[in-house]
Amino acid sequence: MASSNMLKDKNQLVFEDKWDNMRPTVLKLLRQEPVTRAEWQDLFWDVHSVCLWDDKGPGKVHKALQSDILDFINQAQGRVMSHQDDSALLKSYIIEWRKFFTQCSYLPKPFGQLEVSLSGKTISTSQRKNQAEDSEVRKLMLDSWNSSIFSSIKKRLQDSAMKLVHAERNGEAFDAQLVIGVRESYVNLCSNAEDKLQIYRDNFEKAYLDATESFYRAQAPSYLADNGVQNYMKYADAKLKEEEQRAQRYLETRKGCNSVQALTECCVHVLVTAFKETILAECAVMIKTNETERLRLMFSLMDRVPDGISPMLKDLEDHIIEAGLADMVAAAEIITTDSEKYVEQLLVLFNKFSSLVKDAFNDDPRFLTSRDKAYKHVVNDTKVFKLELPTKQKGVGSKTQPESKCPELLANYCDMLLRKTPLSKKLTSDEIEFKLRNVLLVLKYVQNKDVFMRFHKAHLTRRLILDTSADSEKEENMVEWLREVGMPADYVNKLARMFQDVKVSEDLNQQFKEAYRNNEHSAIADSINIKILNAGAWARSSERIPVSLPVELEDYIPEVEEFYRKNHSGRKLQWHHLMSNGIITFKNKVGIYDLEVTTFQMAVLFAWNQRQYEKITFENLRLATELPDTELRRTLWSLIQFPKMKRQVVICKPEVKSPKEFNDGTLFWVNQDFGVVKNSKLQKRGKINLIGRLQLSTERSSDEDKEGIVQLRILRTQEAIVKIMKMRKKITNAQLQTELVEILKNMFLPSKKMIKEQIEWLIEHKYMKRDEDNINMFIYIA
CATH class of the missing domain: 1.20.1310.10 (Cullin Repeats)
Known part of the structure; x- marks a missing residue:
């Protein structure tokens, strides 16, 4: 021991x-x-x-x-x-x-x-x-x-x-290093290996956030009350930037520490979110008065607030719809009669709203989407003018549903640019291209593009048949641009086929003229151009209108048919005189004039070829031309009331105010004093175009055209439904409607009623059926 x-x-x-x-x-x-x-x-x-x-x-x-x-x-x-x-x-x-x-x-x-x-x-x-x-x-x-x-x-x-x-x-001065030093001690004191910032976060950061919130909770309301919303926004923006800079100095900024973000959120809450409703109440007025600088400031503040942007987007949409429609209504008198002014007005609006979004909201995608949504509403609105389309199938009823006339007017404007017109003649090639691109820009917002397609094709048909295109290269470019903006491929391909047909027809004409050069009809063969066109690409209506042609033309037709049969066996030719035209020489005591006329006008004028001084009744003209009553009235009216002529080719008695007033006894005769007046002087020679807008459809088939748009929509809807069903095999009603709209949106927007009707039709015809256990589920029948 x-x-x-x-x-x-x-x-x-x-x-x-x-x-x-x-x-x-x-x-x-x-x-x-x-x-x-x-x-x-x-x-x-x-x-x-x-x-x-x-x-x-x-x-x-x-x-x-x-x-x-x-x-x-x-x-x-x-x-x-x-x-x-x-x-x-x-x-x-x-x-x-x-x-x-x-x-x-x-x-x-x-x-x-x-x-x-x-x-x-x-x-x-x-x-x-x-x-x-x-x-x-x-x-x-x-x-x-x-x-x-x-x-x-x-x-x-x-x-x-x-x-x-x-x-x-x-605003008082002090040594910033004192605060930084205290912060450092909080940051470095913790010995907890799992969370080394625990002491700093639980104490210094919390105290800093609480002090910041208390400071601005006391200051902000009084500043807003004393200085108003617009000055308050500047104050809030300045304080947010100031506090973010201060936080970079006094709070921990190492990776993984979100103190600065927490401080920013705290400041946004107390400076902006707390007064969100008051600030946003000024938005609509600012948009209306185009106060872009203040809107930019409001946007930067509200973009920090949860759901702060949504009311601004709504205000922008409301303004574009209200201001856009107000401008269109104010200019209605001009734009309803002038497609050029209409398109320019739409472009002015688009550029104005686009500038607002760029200057005030920095082209933020959310605001661009709102602009597009509202502008689409303006473009497709029916207040200024509308196109009436039948809602039910042929023979069932005559109710109509209004649609915007915008696609028709856009097509008319394209025609003015692509045809030989005073407008296209004064513009350079680059200017025409710029304006056509603008049309495509507006077309992007058109809901029912199938209407544009129909009218654009009609105008293109006229230009190609009458050879009135200002620039054939631009014509073909336009077809490709339509493809680029998402027009349906089958539509664009038909337009491209039309150009091919015209080129093929030119070759056929040349071959025909060479074949008949030594024939007894060689003189007329040289002066006539035939166009052999593919019905699938060109046809607008199956209707063919009877007409008694001049003998020279009537004799010529069998020879053309014989020539064509030798080169293309098995193909059937159908003559569409409705789409034909020619030039006749008119001679009277005043002078000699070349008249560009439709085939129907030619048939009427040839009634006086052997009896130029006689007066002929309406009934006898009907017998001589074999034209249907409606077409004869329309053709005669174009000869006695041609808008650009000071002296008309034909005179009638008694005088009438519309072609409907013609009766069997109305007398018509050739105006022997007819002549061309230029600069108030009567010309002895001249050339006059009496065709105007070549009629590609009769009055009856004009209604058929509208019916045709509806019928085509029905077919397209049916095709799309079958395509979806074939791919999906089984699908809910809601999903089917969503996918259907996605497929058809580049042509038209099908109504819920149309979708429902076509689903019922397809069920009735055994293309699909309803699930026995779920009425909202459809099953494809192979």
Whole structure:
């Protein structure tokens, strides 16, 4: 027993002796006093020795080290707490903290063996690099500082720092490093390896956010009340930017820390979200008065607020619809009669609204979408003028549904640009292309593009038949541009086929003329052009109108048919005189004139060929021409009331105000005083175009045209439904409607009623059926 006590005493003396040698160096390190290389190396060796003596050595070193660290911290606390002034207290604390924290990196290094002994693990070379940062000694130092000095004065530190930030917000000067120093101590104090920012986040960040919110909650309402919404927006925007910059200085910005974002959200909530309704109440007026700068500011503020943009989008849409329709209605008198003015008006509106979106909302996609949605409403509106389409199939009823006349007017405008007109003649090729591109821009917003297609094709047919295209290259380019903007391929392909037919016809004409050069009809063969056109690409109506042609033409027809049969066996020719035209020479006592006429006009005028001075009744003209009553009336009216003529070709008695007033006894005769008047002078020679707009349809078939649009829509809808059903096999009603609209949207927007009717028709005709267990589920029948 005696020898054992002696050994214990010896070990006790040995540790105390060793610690007395180690302690001066430890204290020097704590105080940031110079340490010699020998002292530094001795400390490493002494710690190593003591920790390896026995199991109790590491614990004694740890306890002694903790005691000295606490003594040092208590002394530092005394120096800090001696200051009553907040600013002086902060300065003193930051000086003490920075010195202490610096030593947190150095002091643990000599105690590496202590780490190993306490943990019982060997530390690798790579781990030694991070040893100081994660070491037990560093943890001991930080925890000791936290539990003593920091815990006792952290509220004062925090409050003092927040007072300084408050002073800065009020424009007072101070040392920013004081706040930064406090923040650093909060950030670096936590020894929790899992969350090293815990102390900072739970204390400093929270206090900073609370102080910011309190400051602006007190200031913002009064500023808004005193200065109004427009000045308040500038104030809020400036404060948000100011606080974001301040947060970059005073809050932690390391990766993974979202303090700046949290602060921004806090400021947005108290400065913008709290006054969202008041600010947005000004939006509609600003849009109406085109206050783009203020709208841009409102947009930047509201874009930070959840769902802040939605009311602005609604205000923009309402404005575009209201202002757009008001402008169209105001200009209705001009634009309803002039397709050029109509299209230009639409483009002016589009450019005006586009400028507003660009200047006020920086072309933000959400606002561009709203512009498109509202502009589409304007383009497809039926207030100014409308196209009446029958809603039911032929023979069932005459109810009509109104649609915008926009697609028809766009087609008319394209015709003016592509045809030889005063408009196309005064424009350069580039200007025509620019205007056509503008038409395509508007066409993108047209809901029922199938109407545009129908009228555009009719105009193209006239231009190609009458050879009145201003630029054949532009014509073909236009077809490709239509393809680029998403027009249905089958429609575009038919237009392209029309150009091919015209080129093929030119070759056929040449061959025919060469074949009949030595024939008795060679003279007429040279003066006639035939156009052999493919019915699938060109046909608008199956209707063929009877007419008695002049003998010269009548004799010529069998020879053309014979020639064609020799070259193309098995193909059937059908003559469409409705689409034909020619030039006749008119001679009277005034002079000689070339008249460009339709075949029907030619047939009527040839009734006087052998009896030029006679008066012929309406009934006899009907017998001579064999034209249907309606067509004869329309043709005669074009000869007695041609708008551009000062002297008409034909005169009638009694005078009438419309072709409907003609009766069987109405007399008609050739005007022997007919002549061409230019600049108030009567010309002895001249050329007059009496064709005007070549009629491609009769009055009866004009209604058929509209019916045809509806019928084609029905077929397209049926085709699309079958296509979807074939692919899906089984589909819900809602999904079918969605997919159907997606397929047809480039042509027209099918109404729910039409979709329902065609689904019922397809069920009735066994293309599909309803699921027996679910009435809203459809199944394809193969």
